[in-house]
Amino acid sequence: xxxxxxxxxxxxxxxxxxxxxxxxxxxxxxxxxxxxxxxxxxxxxxxxxxxxxxxxxxxxxxxxxxxxxxxxxxxxxxxxxxxxxxxxxxxxxxxxxxxxxxxxxxxxxxxxxxxxxxxxxxxxxxxxxxxxxxxxxxxxxxxxxxxxxxxxxxxxxxxxxxxxxxxxxxxxxxxxxxxxxxxxxxxxxxxxxxxxxxxxxxxxxxxxxxxxxxxxxxxxxxxxxxxxxxxxxxxxxxxxxxxxxxxxxxxxxxxxxxxxxxxxxxxxxxxxxxxxxxxxxxxxxxxxxxxxxxxxxx
Amino acid sequence: xxxxxxxxxxxxxxxxxxxxxxxxxxxxxxxxxxxxxxxxxxxxxxxxxxxxxxxxxxxxxxxxxxxxxxxxxxxxxxxxxxxxxxxxxxxxxxxxxxxxxxxxxxxxxxxxxxxxxxxxxxxxxxxxxxxxxxxxxxxxxxxxxxxxxxxxxxxxxxxxxxxxxxxxxxxxxxxxxxxxxxxxxxxxxxxxxxx
Numbered sequence: 001x002x003x004x005x006x007x008x009x010x011x012x013x014x015x016x017x018x019x020x021x022x023x024x025x026x027x028x029x030x031x032x033x034x035x036x037x038x039x040x041x042x043x044x045x046x047x048x049x050x051x052x053x054x055x056x057x058x059x060x061x062x063x064x065x066x067x068x069x070x071x072x073x074x075x076x077x078x079x080x081x082x083x084x085x086x087x088x089x090x091x092x093x094x095x096x097x098x099x100x101x102x103x104x105x106x107x108x109x110x111x112x113x114x115x116x117x118x119x120x121x122x123x124x125x126x127x128x129x130x131x132x133x134x135x136x137x138x139x140x141x142x143x144x145x146x147x148x149x150x151x152x153x154x155x156x157x158x159x160x161x162x163x164x165x166x167x168x169x170x171x172x173x174x175x176x177x178x179x180x181x182x183x184x185x186x187x188x189x190x191x192x193x194x195x196x197x198x199x200x201x202x203x204x205x206x207x208x209x210x211x212x213x214x215x216x217x218x219x220x221x222x223x224x225x226x227x228x229x230x231x232x233x234x235x236x237x238x239x240x241x242x243x244x245x246x247x248x249x250x251x252x253x254x255x256x257x258x259x260x261x262x263x264x265x266x267x268x269x270x271x272x273x274x275x276x277x278x279x280x281x282x283x284x285x286x287x288x289x290x291x292x293x294x295x296x297x298x
Numbered sequence: 299x300x301x302x303x304x305x306x307x308x309x310x311x312x313x314x315x316x317x318x319x320x321x322x323x324x325x326x327x328x329x330x331x332x333x334x335x336x337x338x339x340x341x342x343x344x345x346x347x348x349x350x351x352x353x354x355x356x357x358x359x360x361x362x363x364x365x366x367x368x369x370x371x372x373x374x375x376x377x378x379x380x381x382x383x384x385x386x387x388x389x390x391x392x393x394x395x396x397x398x399x400x401x402x403x404x405x406x407x408x409x410x411x412x413x414x415x416x417x418x419x420x421x422x423x424x425x426x427x428x429x430x431x432x433x434x435x436x437x438x439x440x441x442x443x444x445x446x447x448x449x450x451x452x453x454x455x456x457x458x459x460x461x462x463x464x465x466x467x468x469x470x471x472x473x474x475x476x477x478x479x480x481x482x483x484x485x486x487x488x489x490x491x492x493x
Binding site: 045046049050053054056057058060061064066067068069070071072108109110152153154157171174175178179182185186187188189236239240241242243245246247248276277278 | 299320322359360361362364374375376377378379380382403404405423425426427428429430431432433434449462464466474475477478479481482483485486489490493
């Protein structure tokens with residue numbers, strides 16, 4: 001679907017509003033395939049029961065045009081801004097916020113955002129520094145790629161950071177991911193995507209873990225060493241027997257995605273950010289002239 | 299593993315005692331929606347709940363609803379939240395109010411096993427995130443109390459064929475969550491030896 005709006009603010013706002021609701025209702029093909037594969041190889045009775053119910057739920061959401069999960073989450077957007085895109089990021093942020101608010105009011109969607117100290121609701125899924133936006137800037141481009149990932153609290157609560165020391169090595173990283181996923185048990189709605197961020201600094205490792213969960217299911221890191229770690233962690237995590245919804249079984253995770261940054265010689269940070277089985281995401285490309293193209297598989 | 303159909307509220311404790319961890323259950327009758335703030339009000343602020351919870355099935359939820367009149371709401375999307383945050387209310391719900399079943403996602407930690415056995419209660423695991431399906435199994439929102447806690451009110455839903463649920467913790471001291479964790483921790487020792 002392509003729409004053309006002359007006002008770029010309005011184009012970005014419209015894209016944000018559409019992406020938020022679309023992501024909540026219609027989960028991507030790669031995720032549907034991964035869930036169907038999981039159902040095919042799960043051998044435990046409880047695991048089969050859970051996965052069949054998940055697949056039935058995805059179909060019911062489509063038939064009833066309802067949300068896949070009631071947790072409309074916290075709206076997270078990933079923006080890749082071309083250096084020649086005519087709208088400044090300050091204005092892009094305003095448009096994303098307006099779009100989130102509009103989608104919440106018009107649908108209507110449950111408003112989850114509260115003040116951290118008073119716990120009072122701050123409005124239609126917007127508040128101080130909410131929605132959350134990840135920024136990336138792209139040379140030689142005049143477009144904007146925007147991806148919406150509504151992040152549920154059940155999985156976000158299962159986020160973990162450890163400042164391993166260099167002597168812990170890669171083994172320390174693997175152990176921390178394993179103990180995090182086992183400790184989380186059924187709480188983050190497994191089987192989902194385990195996002196792992198390594199290197200950088202404490203805050204940047206978690207940022208990278210969040211970037212990792214936004215990738216399509218089963219994509220591999222371009223760095224062969226990191227890709228190998230993804231494959232090994234996937235196999236090991238599925239040996240733990242946590243299973244669908246933590247009730248025991250063969251399929252504990254659908255995929256492991258690792259993102260990395262180089263780090264200080266005395267640092268070895270590892271962050272885990274879990275994404276539930278309903279790994280919702282939806283993307284669009286906004287051109288410099290305000291034409292919006294929605295992309296299912298990005 | 300057996301399959302059962304249970305209608306709530308239950309009068310006969312035998313209805314709960316026949317359920318074993320791992321069994322499949324489909325629920326009929328009435329379900330009471332409850333969440334963090336609802337239970338903080340009952341137990342930490344000492345306010346008596348305006349709905350009868352005797353023999354009840356409680357669901358950990360904060361539904362998406364649309365107001366259609368004074369005290370009346372229609373369902374939009376109703377799903378289930380993580381239970382572990384609310385485990386400390388288990389004893390009070392059973393001992394003071396006669397609650398028989400608590401349903402949520404992700405399980406209860408081991409501290410729930412003993413009070414559930416002593417008080418004849420069960421924990422039902424629902425499939426987290428499967429809200430579209432769950433919404434079709436809720437026929438009507440019959441009552442709402444404490445609307446000022448929206449959406450964490452006390453809700454009374456009439457359900458039909460609610461499930462499938464899995465008995466996560468039974469009234470005989472059995473817990474799937476404890477068993478799965480124990481096996482996983484043993485497995486981790488094997489894995490660590492290979493790393």
